[in-house]
Amino acid sequence: MSTALGTLPLVEVLDRHPAVADFVKVLGLPAAPAALTLAQWLDELPDEAFFDVGMERGQMLDHLQRLVEEVRAMESSADARIDSLTLIGGHDKQGRMELVELTFRAGDIVCIVGPTGSGKSRLLGDIECLAQGDTPTGRRVLINGREPTQARRYAPDRKMVAQLSQNMNFVVDLSVREFITMHARCRMVVEPAGMAETVIACANALTGEKFAPEVSVTQLSGGQTRALMIADAALLSASPVVLIDEIENAGVDRKRALELLAGGEKIVLISTHDPLLALRGARRIVIRNGGISEVISTSERERANLQRIEQIDAMLMGIRDRLRGGLRIEEELEWPN
Amino acid sequence: MQLITVAGSPSVGKTSVILRVAELLRQSGLKVGVAKFDALSTVDDELYAQKGIPVAVGLAGSLCPDHYFVSNVEDCLAWGERQGFDLLISESAGLCNRCSPHIDGVLAICVVDALAGVHTPKKIGPMLRLADLVVITKGDIVSQVEREVFAFHVRLANPGAQALFCNGITGQGATDIVQHIRAAAPTPSLDGSRLRFSMPAAVCPYCVGETAIGETHQRGNVKKMRFADLEAAR
Numbered sequence: 001m002s003t004a005l006g007t008l009p010l011v012e013v014l015d016r017h018p019a020v021a022d023f024v025k026v027l028g029l030p031a032a033p034a035a036l037t038l039a040q041w042l043d044e045l046p047d048e049a050f051f052d053v054g055m056e057r058g059q060m061l062d063h064l065q066r067l068v069e070e071v072r073a074m075e076s077s078a079d080a081r082i083d084s085l086t087l088i089g090g091h092d093k094q095g096r097m098e099l100v101e102l103t104f105r106a107g108d109i110v111c112i113v114g115p116t117g118s119g120k121s122r123l124l125g126d127i128e129c130l131a132q133g134d135t136p137t138g139r140r141v142l143i144n145g146r147e148p149t150q151a152r153r154y155a156p157d158r159k160m161v162a163q164l165s166q167n168m169n170f171v172v173d174l175s176v177r178e179f180i181t182m183h184a185r186c187r188m189v190v191e192p193a194g195m196a197e198t199v200i201a202c203a204n205a206l207t208g209e210k211f212a213p214e215v216s217v218t219q220l221s222g223g224q225t226r227a228l229m230i231a232d233a234a235l236l237s238a239s240p241v242v243l244i245d246e247i248e249n250a251g252v253d254r255k256r257a258l259e260l261l262a263g264g265e266k267i268v269l270i271s272t273h274d275p276l277l278a279l280r281g282a283r284r285i286v287i288r289n290g291g292i293s294e295v296i297s298t299s300e301r302e303r304a305n306l307q308r309i310e311q312i313d314a315m316l317m318g319i320r321d322r323l324r325g326g327l328r329i330e331e332e333l334e335w336p337n
Numbered sequence: 338m339q340l341i342t343v344a345g346s347p348s349v350g351k352t353s354v355i356l357r358v359a360e361l362l363r364q365s366g367l368k369v370g371v372a373k374f375d376a377l378s379t380v381d382d383e384l385y386a387q388k389g390i391p392v393a394v395g396l397a398g399s400l401c402p403d404h405y406f407v408s409n410v411e412d413c414l415a416w417g418e419r420q421g422f423d424l425l426i427s428e429s430a431g432l433c434n435r436c437s438p439h440i441d442g443v444l445a446i447c448v449v450d451a452l453a454g455v456h457t458p459k460k461i462g463p464m465l466r467l468a469d470l471v472v473i474t475k476g477d478i479v480s481q482v483e484r485e486v487f488a489f490h491v492r493l494a495n496p497g498a499q500a501l502f503c504n505g506i507t508g509q510g511a512t513d514i515v516q517h518i519r520a521a522a523p524t525p526s527l528d529g530s531r532l533r534f535s536m537p538a539a540v541c542p543y544c545v546g547e548t549a550i551g552e553t554h555q556r557g558n559v560k561k562m563r564f565a566d567l568e569a570a571r
């Protein structure tokens with residue numbers, strides 16, 4: 001197979017395979033006359049050129065071939081669409097069996113509640129790694145009713161499960177537009193730039209503090225960052241399952257955020273005590289002492305209460321916006337009853 | 338006994354990951370030891386000792402750490418045999434991007450750190466490119482997007498290799514590493530084994546203690562930088 005790539009003219013290889021072109025460019029290998037094939041070009045390079053870039057002659061063609069295949073595999077692997085995720089209980093800290101089997105479907109929102117330190121993060125962790133009885137809780141996770149394949153467990157750039165952690169720092173110093181475009185390119189989106197604009201617009205719809213695409217990601221506020229990450233997870237992430245460790249009330253429209261995620265046919269699990277979120281899901285999982293102690297279905301009464309809580313929240317959001325705009329809040333406030 | 342080489346730039350989280358992995362391996366009844374290689378100093382031996390993991394330390398001092406590693410790895414293997422280990426993990430800091438202690442037929446793990454920035458995987462040489470398994474640490478500190486982009490670049494840097502995230506502090510992801518380790522072949526001996534990539538070549542007066550600067554002292558294996566303005570003038 002490697003001979004096939006080797007017999008192509010170098011210019012054609014570089015043109016057809018941007019990943020190879022990038023690799024060769026980063027290595028800084030000397031350019032070649034246009035007529036050479038890839039194999040001829042490699043043959044003519046001195047041994048020293050290979051050593052200097054940390055490769056052996058014999059490894060080069062094989063590496064390039066693997067690179068081409070890897071990119072092809074990434075392009076062709078259709079986004080992991082899943083219909084359901086099943087959680088099979090293990091045991092709590094005392095070894096008591098959990099005796100539950102929960103199935104979540106695309107579009108479901110599930111909340112996880114329980115005191116700090118009770119094991120909520122552990123549950124998210126089990127789902128994140130698609131546990132197969134190999135974590136301390138002994139829980140198992142099935143995808144579409146079956147054990148996930150090894151390939152699915154180990155594809156770090158397109159994991160089945162995306163976890164939006166509390167920490168959301170950026171190391172890259174790029175503008176929001178460049179950063180999201182870069183992500184879109186990694187996801188092999190046909191029009192990365194257009195996609196980036198969509199994600200940014202969507203993020204701006206989630207936050208009271210709008211930001212421009214030109215601003216550096218490191219300058220975003222906590223709320224802006226959250227909004228951007230949620231929009232990205234909904235529209236651009238490879239993962240059909242999204243885990244969220246609390247969406248703090250950092251100026252993010254949490255209701256819209258959830259609608260956005262669930263609307264993208266994702267399964268969303270949130271660890272939260274925010275009534276707006278916890279009552280929005282169809283079910284909530286109660287964790288005590290490291291184990292699932294109860295699964296509560298949201299009742300009609302709770303749904304009715306949720307509506308009122310939403311009204312109160314909208315009012316608070318409005319007040320917050322006015323404060324941000326430098327206004328006074330002096331009128332008699334009318335709370336919904 | 339099984340040998341595993343773990344390499345990665347300084348402070349990426351090698352020890353943290355090894356400690357998590359060793360804990361799981363020991364829970365399943367295996368005896369694990371560590372050989373730690375470093376350049377000038379290390380406190381890793383204390384970290385391992387605290388967890389009751391036997392450790393041998395080798396400091397390369399004035400020698401190239403890579404050359405030091407190959408000259409000593411067989412002795413480490415013998416030490417491991419004498420101690421009756423099931424597994425010997427070598428931890429070495431890849432001090433330059435060209436370093437690579439990986440050996441044919443020996444499970445090779447490269448640890449990279451998501452904090453290093455998304456372009457770093459391109460810059461790391463054989464240590465990453467020739468590893469069997471790439472472990473990405475510190476994913477907890479960066480955003481989900483940066484994790485995904487970073488992992489994508491790792492895949493391009495070592496196409497076809499397995500890569501996974503492991504949090505060195507919580508141990509999340511360590512079970513997956515253990516699975517890879519348990520599936521790898523034992524290492525009865527290193528006699529006749531080959532490094533996956535040659536060591537840095539350097540034989541010049543500076544290797545053996547020269548400190549004076551100037552053209553007359555540059556003999557042997559010398560390579561000069563090229564400058565665009567001078568090239569153009571030629």
Ligand SMILES: Nc1nc2c(ncn2[C@@H]2O[C@H](COP(=O)(O)OP(=O)(O)OP(=O)(O)O)[C@@H](O)[C@H]2O)c(=O)[nH]1
Nearest residue numbers: 347348349350351352353430474475503504505506
């Ligand atoms: N947040 C976070 N910190 C980590 C993670 N892994 C390691 N660290 C921290 O990073 C620092 C360095 O970790 P070590 O395990 O000592 O790194 P190392 O690669 O063994 O370092 P050397 O052997 O000195 O080259 C420590 O403070 C760890 O606690 C991780 O996944 N997340």
Ligand SMILES: [Mg+2]
Nearest residue numbers: 351352381428
């Ligand atoms: Mg260490």
Ligand SMILES: [Zn+2]
Nearest residue numbers: 403433436537
């Ligand atoms: Zn070196």
